Amino acid sequence: MEEMHVLLRNRGKIIPTDAKSYMSVGGYVALKKALSMEGADIIQVLKDAGLRGRGGAGFPTYLKLQFAYNTESDEKYIVCNADEGEPGTNKDRVLLSEDPNSIFEGMAIAAKAIGAHKGFIYLRSEYPYIRPILIEALESARQAGCLGKNILGSGYDFDIELHSGAGAYVCGEETALFESIEGNRGEPRYRPPYPGTKGLFGKPTALNNVETLANIPPILLNGAEWYRSIGSPNSPGTKLFTVCGNVNKRGVFEFPMGVNLKDILYDVCGGVADGELLAVQTGGSSGAIINPDQIDLPLDIDHVSASGGRLGCGTILVINDKNCVVDIVKNNLDFFRSESCGQCTTCREGGTRLYELICHISSGKGTLKDIETIKDLANTMRVSALCGLGHSTAVPVLSSLQNFEEVYNRHLDGNDCSICGHDRGY
Amino acid sequence: MVNITIDGQKLQVPEGVTILEAARTANINIPTLCYHEDQKIKSVCRICAVEVEGQRLLQAACSYPVAEGMVIRTSTPTVLNARKNNLELLLAHHPQDCLVCGKNGRCELQKLTQDLNMNKPLRYEVETRGFPIDDSSPCITRDPNKCILCTRCVEACNEVQTVGTFSKQNRGYETVVVTPYDKKTVDTPCVGCGQCVQVCPVGALTIHDDTDRIYKELVGGKILVAQVAPSVRVTIAEALGEDPGTISPGRLVTAMKKLGFHQVFDSDFSADLTIMEEGYELLDRIKNGGTLPMITSCCPGWVKFCETFSPKELDHLSSAKSPQQMFGAVIKTYYAEKAGVDPKDICSISIMPCTAKKFECLRPEFHDSGYQDVDISLTVVELANMIKAAGINFKELEETPFDTPFGLGSGAGEIFGATGGVMEAALRTVYEVITGKELPRLDFTEVRGVEGLKEAVIDIDGLEVKVAVVHSLSNARDMLRKVRAGKADYHFIEVMACPGGCVGGGGTPVRSWKKVKARLDAAYELDKQLPIRKSHENPAIKEIYAEFLGEPLSEKAHHLLHTSYISRKDLLS
Numbered sequence: 001m002e003e004m005h006v007l008l009r010n011r012g013k014i015i016p017t018d019a020k021s022y023m024s025v026g027g028y029v030a031l032k033k034a035l036s037m038e039g040a041d042i043i044q045v046l047k048d049a050g051l052r053g054r055g056g057a058g059f060p061t062y063l064k065l066q067f068a069y070n071t072e073s074d075e076k077y078i079v080c081n082a083d084e085g086e087p088g089t090n091k092d093r094v095l096l097s098e099d100p101n102s103i104f105e106g107m108a109i110a111a112k113a114i115g116a117h118k119g120f121i122y123l124r125s126e127y128p129y130i131r132p133i134l135i136e137a138l139e140s141a142r143q144a145g146c147l148g149k150n151i152l153g154s155g156y157d158f159d160i161e162l163h164s165g166a167g168a169y170v171c172g173e174e175t176a177l178f179e180s181i182e183g184n185r186g187e188p189r190y191r192p193p194y195p196g197t198k199g200l201f202g203k204p205t206a207l208n209n210v211e212t213l214a215n216i217p218p219i220l221l222n223g224a225e226w227y228r229s230i231g232s233p234n235s236p237g238t239k240l241f242t243v244c245g246n247v248n249k250r251g252v253f254e255f256p257m258g259v260n261l262k263d264i265l266y267d268v269c270g271g272v273a274d275g276e277l278l279a280v281q282t283g284g285s286s287g288a289i290i291n292p293d294q295i296d297l298p299l300d301i302d303h304v305s306a307s308g309g310r311l312g313c314g315t316i317l318v319i320n321d322k323n324c325v326v327d328i329v330k331n332n333l334d335f336f337r338s339e340s341c342g343q344c345t346t347c348r349e350g351g352t353r354l355y356e357l358i359c360h361i362s363s364g365k366g367t368l369k370d371i372e373t374i375k376d377l378a379n380t381m382r383v384s385a386l387c388g389l390g391h392s393t394a395v396p397v398l399s400s401l402q403n404f405e406e407v408y409n410r411h412l413d414g415n416d417c418s419i420c421g422h423d424r425g426y
Numbered sequence: 427m428v429n430i431t432i433d434g435q436k437l438q439v440p441e442g443v444t445i446l447e448a449a450r451t452a453n454i455n456i457p458t459l460c461y462h463e464d465q466k467i468k469s470v471c472r473i474c475a476v477e478v479e480g481q482r483l484l485q486a487a488c489s490y491p492v493a494e495g496m497v498i499r500t501s502t503p504t505v506l507n508a509r510k511n512n513l514e515l516l517l518a519h520h521p522q523d524c525l526v527c528g529k530n531g532r533c534e535l536q537k538l539t540q541d542l543n544m545n546k547p548l549r550y551e552v553e554t555r556g557f558p559i560d561d562s563s564p565c566i567t568r569d570p571n572k573c574i575l576c577t578r579c580v581e582a583c584n585e586v587q588t589v590g591t592f593s594k595q596n597r598g599y600e601t602v603v604v605t606p607y608d609k610k611t612v613d614t615p616c617v618g619c620g621q622c623v624q625v626c627p628v629g630a631l632t633i634h635d636d637t638d639r640i641y642k643e644l645v646g647g648k649i650l651v652a653q654v655a656p657s658v659r660v661t662i663a664e665a666l667g668e669d670p671g672t673i674s675p676g677r678l679v680t681a682m683k684k685l686g687f688h689q690v691f692d693s694d695f696s697a698d699l700t701i702m703e704e705g706y707e708l709l710d711r712i713k714n715g716g717t718l719p720m721i722t723s724c725c726p727g728w729v730k731f732c733e734t735f736s737p738k739e740l741d742h743l744s745s746a747k748s749p750q751q752m753f754g755a756v757i758k759t760y761y762a763e764k765a766g767v768d769p770k771d772i773c774s775i776s777i778m779p780c781t782a783k784k785f786e787c788l789r790p791e792f793h794d795s796g797y798q799d800v801d802i803s804l805t806v807v808e809l810a811n812m813i814k815a816a817g818i819n820f821k822e823l824e825e826t827p828f829d830t831p832f833g834l835g836s837g838a839g840e841i842f843g844a845t846g847g848v849m850e851a852a853l854r855t856v857y858e859v860i861t862g863k864e865l866p867r868l869d870f871t872e873v874r875g876v877e878g879l880k881e882a883v884i885d886i887d888g889l890e891v892k893v894a895v896v897h898s899l900s901n902a903r904d905m906l907r908k909v910r911a912g913k914a915d916y917h918f919i920e921v922m923a924c925p926g927g928c929v930g931g932g933g934t935p936v937r938s939w940k941k942v943k944a945r946l947d948a949a950y951e952l953d954k955q956l957p958i959r960k961s962h963e964n965p966a967i968k969e970i971y972a973e974f975l976g977e978p979l980s981e982k983a984h985h986l987l988h989t990s991y992i993s994r995k996d997l998l999s
Contacts, residue, residue, distance in 0.1 A: 168597070185594060190467070190469035190486060190489040192490070192491060337598055337599060338597070338598055339597070339598070340597060340598035340599070341597055341598070341601075342575070342594070342596065342597045342598045342599070342600070342601025343470050343575075343601075344469075344470045344471070344472050345470065345471050345472050345473075345512045345515055345516055345574075345575075346472045346512055346515070347598075348575070348598055348599055348601060349512075349515035349516065349518070349519055349599065350511075350512075350515055351598060351599065352598065352599035353515060353518070353550050356550070356551075373549050376507070376511065377511060380507065380508045380511040380512065383475075383482070383483050383484045383504070383508060384472045384475045384483070384484045384508040384511075384512060385472065386469060386470060386472065386486075391483070
């Protein structure tokens with residue numbers, strides 16, 4: 001199966017830190033075009049193209065821009081969320097290190113659309129080697145007149161400031177990210193107000209994922225119709241997928257939206273490594289865990305959502321039968337409870353209690369009553385936590401309970417699991 | 427206005443109000459926990475969850491604004507279950523010793539547990555944080571194990587007071603509110619104002635309890651001589667369940683006599699004494715080129731704040747002691763002599779609206795009588811607890827006047843508890859002393875009210891006296907900045923640490939601005955009712971100068987009624 005490279009078109013072909021090199025392959029032409037357009041028209045193109053956010057939630061990109069566009073303010077911001085924190089996910093890393101100018105260009109176009117003159121890139125702290133690449137690339141883009149004052153001779157000013165995170169997963173949540181840039185504890189804000197009206201430093205802000213922004217230049221250049229010809233009707237375009245876990249060929253691949261999970265797993269990645277397929281988790285730790293009967297699944301935003309999971313950032317964790325689903329969930333919960341910001345009751349307390357309950361199950365001491373408590377608590381977390389981190393904590397738990405009921409039952413009432421093992425309990 | 431439906435009831439409410447506010451207009455009480463009417467919306471406890479039609483998630487009523495056509499359900503099984511589940515999580519991480527907790531019966535978590543009908547054993551093992559109780563401060567007691575992380579104290583201390591004693595540390599389940607570098611409270615810049623205690627919904631922050639010390643003294647054979655601060659008489663009844671603003675000086679004295687206090691004096695007297703000393707000091711500074719503006723020094727929270735954050739400005743502080751400490755020095759000297767008792771046999775007790783007064787008592791400077799001038803300072807809340815414990819039916823008590831010779835106070839002393847009150851009292855006296863003429867009007871309404879900064883210019887015989895009044899330490903900090911920059915173009919500034927002044931103090935019953943305003947009204951009402959409304963006309967004041975002190979600012983007055991300050995900058999490092 002052939003990949004389709006729209007976002008990865010320049011991978012390995014240009015000098016990533018050199019804006020001129022990017023320009024030699026058609027870079028910043030889309031920006032040039034956007035600079036002569038009205039903001040509303042740029043937003044209209046993105047609306048027609050049907051671009052949806054690639055960070056996890058799949059929110060229509062044009063709407064985010066529209067909200068910020070509609071809000072009157074002396075200052076507006078574009079923020080690039082490069083805090084790629086979802087475990088196992090590496091797709092933004094590829095774009096950031098191989099084609100940073102495509103992101104800058106996307107940001108500049110979005111900035112022109114809403115009338116922003118300043119952008120921020122919030123870079124994951126665990127990507128320290130990307131920092132110098134971005135610094136050099138930003139400087140090169142300024143030298144080439146693509147950033148800074150009077151970009152591309154248009155009279156429009158736009159520049160980008162680079163910020164590094166400090167290792168908190170929750171800072172990938174947009175409002176926690178704002179708090180972090182502002183120098184505060186990385187805690188999500190309640191909403192509304194939404195970032196489009198009151199975001200970074202209280203100003204209208206459009207925040208987008210790296211991959212989303214990288215989609216914008218090709219859309220502007222080739223048009224909405226072209227874009228819609230790729231992918232599926234509800235999710236046009238291509239998607240970067242990070243395939244990881246027990247699979248023969250791991251990596252970041254680009255396919256049109258709607259590609260079948262089964263094809264990625266077997267045709268592209270050479271099947272399961274070291275055993276038989278036990279489960280797949282899509283969308284990172286906050287995604288659903290599905291069983292082998294469920295993998296004939298078109299990977300676009302709505303299809304995956306309809307199956308109870310989420311496409312999220314497009315991460316595919318392949319799990320072989322040397323693992324135990326309860327153990328995997330335990331691992332997920334350990335991650336979420338330690339990454340909870342601690343602000344809201346639901347996530348702070350609930351995350352740890354869920355983890356404790358699952359540990360109880362995995363150690364063979366659990367009962368049916370514990371399963372009931374887990375379901376009740378997870379359902380409360382899914383609907384009443386303050387931010388997405390709390391809501392997501394419940395997803396692997398509830399999906400695995402649904403898709404692997406017999407596995408849970410096997411652990412109850414003193415029964416031993418050879419994989420979880422009593423000694424690996426808490 | 428927008429049209430919304432709450433629980434089937436159609437309503438018109440102003441656009442932009444929250445679901446919580448809208449529901450209240452329809453007599454629907456959505457339960458809350460982190461929400462506080464005087465504070466910013468926090469939206470973290472998730473107790474006020476409600477359903478909004480068309481939304482997958484429950485929304486927090488405290489923060490979610492209504493919109494046209496919104497359909498809200500506040501008590502569906504899903505909503506009630508989510509509330510109970512979140513509350514259960516909090517309870518499982520909270521000590522279970524409610525029956526012997528200082529907040530028992532006044533705890534918002536406890537009330538919520540009743541309201542939500544939590545009647546089943548917790549499904550989780552109870553875990554507490556295992557922190558030691560921090561009883562190091564003479565003013566407040568901290569039990570971090572009881573904290574539910576609403577962060578009201580953080581806002582009160584960091585934003586309202588800009589002291590910065592509390593902040594959050596760690597993440598997730600390990601999150602905790604701590605002092606800088608985990609120091610004991612006594613070693614932090616905490617000024618002891620108790621505004622954190624005022625907003626803490628649970629037993630994590632409480633007033634340092636000194637009631638046991640009183641009981642000990644009651645059987646120890648000492649003469650218990652008490653002074654009662656002006657604002658106590660407008661808050662004690664409230665602390666015992668009556669309406670905010672209820673005035674009850676007579677019943678208060680009766681109750682204290684029943685408790686076994688031998689002498690109950692009125693701190694209005696020493697407030698008047700403060701006005702005499704402070705007023706003459708101001709005149710002296712104006713006439714003889716002293717440091718101006720002069721700033722009041724009766725508030726111990728403010729004094730410690732200035733000592734800690736701005737020691738270079740200490741020469742602006744009036745050297746006059748606070749009314750509490752003036753009275754303390756007078757009781758163990760003048761009064762002891764007059765009553766023919768040995769000062770060492772006196773236990774001097776103050777009843778205050780204030781937690782910081784407990785710290786003030788311990789300042790080594792305040793031993794001018796040869797003993798610790800005030801031995802124990804109790805808050806209104808502690809006194810109310812003693813009254814309750816003694817089975818006294820406060821509501822039905824007859825009235826008893828304060829004891830002589832310090833039972834008479836002026837209206838000027840009476841309003842010391844209100845922001846602007848000290849200023850107004852001082853102006854009444856300073857005007858008449860300078861001009862020798864009677865004031866045409868007694869009420870300086872320019873310095874009344876709850877605005878953060880109040881200013882006035884008073885023409886005193888051609889001298890334009892410029893004054894300013896600030897309350898809450900964030901406003902005091904702004905004022906200090908102006909003083910430092912030489913831009914505080916005033917002669918006299920009144921500063922009170924607590925928002926609203928002493929009637930909003932850390933030792934008063936749980937405050938809200940609504941209640942504080944009722945207390946303020948009561949203080950001004952009392953002032954109006956009193957026959958004497960100027961400090962210098964108080965006969966007890968005339969008497970003590972004639973018999974004992976000589977004149978304001980005399981050597982004796984200096985020895986007993988004035989003090990000095992130290993830098994506490996080291997508390998910041």
